[in-house]
Amino acid sequence: MSVSIRNVRKEFENFPALHDVSLDIKTSELIALLGPSGSGKTTLLRLIAGLESPTAGSVFFGDEDASHRSVQERNVGFVFQHYALFRHMTVADNIGFGLKVRPSATRPSKADIRARAIELLRLVQLSGLENRYPAQLSGGQRQRVALARAMAIEPKVLLLDEPFGALDAQVRRELRRWLREIHEATGHTTVFVTHDQEEALELADRVVVMSQGRIEQVGTADEVYDNPNSPFVYGFIGDSSSIPVQVEGDRVLLGDKRLALKGWSAKDGKAQLFFRPHDVEIVEGGEGAILGKVLASRRVAGLRRVELSVEDDGHVEIELPADRDAPVGSTLGFRPQRFKLFPA
Ligand code: ADP
Ligand code: MG
Numbered sequence: 169m170s171v172s173i174r175n176v177r178k179e180f181e182n183f184p185a186l187h188d189v190s191l192d193i194k195t196s197e198l199i200a201l202l203g204p205s206g207s208g209k210t211t212l213l214r215l216i217a218g219l220e221s222p223t224a225g226s227v228f229f230g231d232e233d234a235s236h237r238s239v240q241e242r243n244v245g246f247v248f249q250h251y252a253l254f255r256h257m258t259v260a261d262n263i264g265f266g267l268k269v270r271p272s273a274t275r276p277s278k279a280d281i282r283a284r285a286i287e288l289l290r291l292v293q294l295s296g297l298e299n300r301y302p303a304q305l306s307g308g309q310r311q312r313v314a315l316a317r318a319m320a321i322e323p324k325v326l327l328l329d330e331p332f333g334a335l336d337a338q339v340r341r342e343l344r345r346w347l348r349e350i351h352e353a354t355g356h357t358t359v360f361v362t363h364d365q366e367e368a369l370e371l372a373d374r375v376v377v378m379s380q381g382r383i384e385q386v387g388t389a390d391e392v393y394d395n396p397n398s399p400f401v402y403g404f405i406g407d408s409s410s411i412p413v414q415v416e417g418d419r420v421l422l423g424d425k426r427l428a429l430k431g432w433s434a435k436d437g438k439a440q441l442f443f444r445p446h447d448v449e450i451v452e453g454g455e456g457a458i459l460g461k462v463l464a465s466r467r468v469a470g471l472r473r474v475e476l477s478v479e480d481d482g483h484v485e486i487e488l489p490a491d492r493d494a495p496v497g498s499t500l501g502f503r504p505q506r507f508k509l510f511p512a
Contacts, residue, residue, distance in 0.1 A: 169195060169229055169230055169324035169325055169357050170192070170193060170194055170195045170228075170229075170230055170357065171191075171192075171193040171216060171227070171228065171229055171325060171357065171359075172191075172192050172193070172227070172228040173189055173190055173191040173192075173193075173212070173215070173216070173225070173227055173228075174190055174225055174226050174227075174228065175188055175189075175190055175224065175225040175226075176188070176189045176190070176212075176215060176222045176224070176225035176226070176227065177189075177222060177223045177224040177225055178208075178211055178215060178220060178222055178223050178381075179223045184381055185208050185211045185381050186208045186211055186212060186215075186222075186381045186382075187381045187382050188225075188382075189208075189212060189225075189381075189382070189383055190225075190383075191376060191383060191386065193357060193359065194357075195357055196355040196356070196357055197357060197358070197373050197374065198348075198351050198358045198360065198371065198372050198373045199358065199359050199360065199372055199373065199374055199375075199376060200360045200361075200362055200367070200368035200371060200372035200374075200375045200376065201213065201359060201360070201361045201362070201376050201378060202362055202363070202364075202365060202368040202375050202376065202377050202378065202404075202405075203363065203377060203378030203379055203384075203404075204363060204379065204404070205363060206380075207378040207379050207380060207381065208378055208380075208381040208382075209329075209361040209363075209378055210329055210361060211381075212378075213327050213329055213359060213361055215227060216244070216325065216327060216359060217239055217242065217244050217246065217327055218234070218237060218238055218239040218241075218242045218244070219239060221235065221236070222235060229242065229324060229325070242324065242325075243321060243322075243323055243324050244323050244324060244325045244326070244327055245266075245317075245318030245319055245320075245321060245323030245325070245326045245327065245356075246318055246326075246327050246328075246329075247311065247314045247315050247318050247326075247327075247328045247329070247331040248314075248329050248330075248331065249329060249330040249331060249332075249333040249334055250334060252314070253302040253310055253313060253314060253317070254302075255301065255302055255303065256301075257301075257302075258298065258299050258300065258301060259285075259289070259294070259297050259298050259299070259300050259301075259302070259305070259313050260282060260285040260286070260289075260298035260299065261285075262302070262313060262317055263284075263285040263288055263289070263313065263316045263317045263320050264281040264282065264284065264285045264320060265317065265320075266317065266320050266321040267281045267284065267320055267321060268281060284320060285298060285316070285320065286298060288316040288319060288320055289313075289316060291316065291319075291350065291353070291354075292312040292313070292315055292316045292350065293312070293346070294309060294312055294313065294316075297309070297313075306339075307334060307335050307339065308335055308339040308342070308343055311331055311332060311335065311343060312343075312346075314331070315328075315331070315347070315350070319354065319356070323356065324357070325356070325357045325358070325359065326356045326357070326358040326359070327358075327359050328358065328359070328360045328361065329361045330361055330362055330363070331343075331360075332344065332367070333362075333364075340364075340367070344367055344370055344371050347360075347371065348370075348371055360372065365404070365405050365406070368389075369389040369392075369393065369405070370389070372389065373388070374386060374387060374388055375387065375388070375389060375392050377392055377400075377401050377404065377405065379400050379404070384397070384398050384400050384401050385397045385398065385401045392405055393405055393406055396442075396508070398510070399440060399442065399510050402442045402508065402510075403442075406444060407444060407445050407485065408442055408443065408444055408445075409442070409443060409444075409445065409483075409484035409485050409486070410440050410441060410442045410443075410484075411440070411441045411458070411478055411482070411484060412438065412439075412440055412441075412512060413427070413438075413439050413440070413441045413509070414437070414438060414439070415434045415435065415436050415437060415438075415439050415509065416436055417436065420432060420434075420439075420441070420509070422441075422458060422478075422479055423479045425479075426456070427456065427457075427458065427503075428455075428456030428457070428503065429503065429504065429507070432507070432509055433509075434509040434510075434511065435511060437511060437512075438511070438512040439509045439510060439511055439512050440509070440510050440511075440512045441504065441507055441508075441509055442507060442508045442509075442510065443504035443505075443506065443507035443508075444506070445473065445485045445486050445487040446471075446487045447504055447505045447506040447507065448486045448487070448502040448503065448504055448505060449502065449503045449504075449505050450488065450492075450500065450501065450502050451501040451502060451503055452501070453501065454499070454500075454501025455501070456503070457501035457502055457503050458478060458501065458502055458503065458504075459478070459479070459499055459500070459501050460476025460477060460478045460484065460486075460499065460500050460501075460502065461476060461477050461497070461498070461499050461500075462474055462475070462476060462494050462495065462496050462497060462498050462499070462500060463475045463476060463477055463483075463496065464496065465494040465495070465496060467490050470490055471487050471488070471489070471490055472487065472488040472489065472490050472491075472492055472494060473485060473486075473487055474486050474487070474488055474494045474500070476500060486500075486502055
């Protein structure tokens, strides 16, 4: 099922949690909503589910305007950060719950519900645990059960709100890979909320970067990492540094110095030069380069990370080969190889 969010605005007592959000999610796509806390990810997910209704705009499921359809009618599956399994029910009963509470006309038989639960347990690689209670499972196992429960109703769309957020890093990484495999096997249209960029970039077909109730950028992991379209996205995804510069015609000025930078384009005026720490070339002698004084230098995983103060304007980080010397107090000249200028 495809989902189309069209010009959605959501206000809570005059506070706009979402401004004018539009997004097309394709059938069988795995989308990650990525952004800092408070950027509107959960609100957007709840609007897709039908747990909130939009102040303006609409949500389409396929060709149908579902804006006024109830949660049940939309038939979505949910998983939240804090596993909301029923403590007094076995794993199998938890998984079968959504089927058991259906109106009698569409409710499968007890035996069929049980069989479906067993089948789903195999899918989430927990065969044999059907008679356990949630308290007898690890956190990671509980989230797998929660996913099996969400899938039991054969949802049109799966909605996952930071489902691994409460688990430790190792388990999160395992579940991430596992979720990707399950997704490929089942092909559910899936919207996955996270504030963890690594999780989003690794898992999703496309990443939706959100900030302050707006979508900043939508793209594949490579697109949002290699070609961020705003200072926010540049800063939020991956490591980056920025320096204020001045653009005048065909020149980029830093203080009273003219920089030799290739392939830039920007309008005249104040601008911000963004680059990633590993995207710099060291220029011996410093000709046409940015000069920075070494403030700190440390080895990190086979590289050397060097903090520099640049002219009068702050503070950048670059990466050098680990064996390259960069004594504190010395001066380095560098040129960003890949960079972007944004109007300041
Ligand atoms: P995220 O999931 O990205 O952390 P949310 O969608 O939960 O962000 O929240 C977005 C903004 O909307 C926040 O400023 C939050 O305080 C506000 N908000 C969310 N739900 C409500 C609500 N029910 N009532 C009032 N404000 C809310
Ligand atoms: Mg949230």
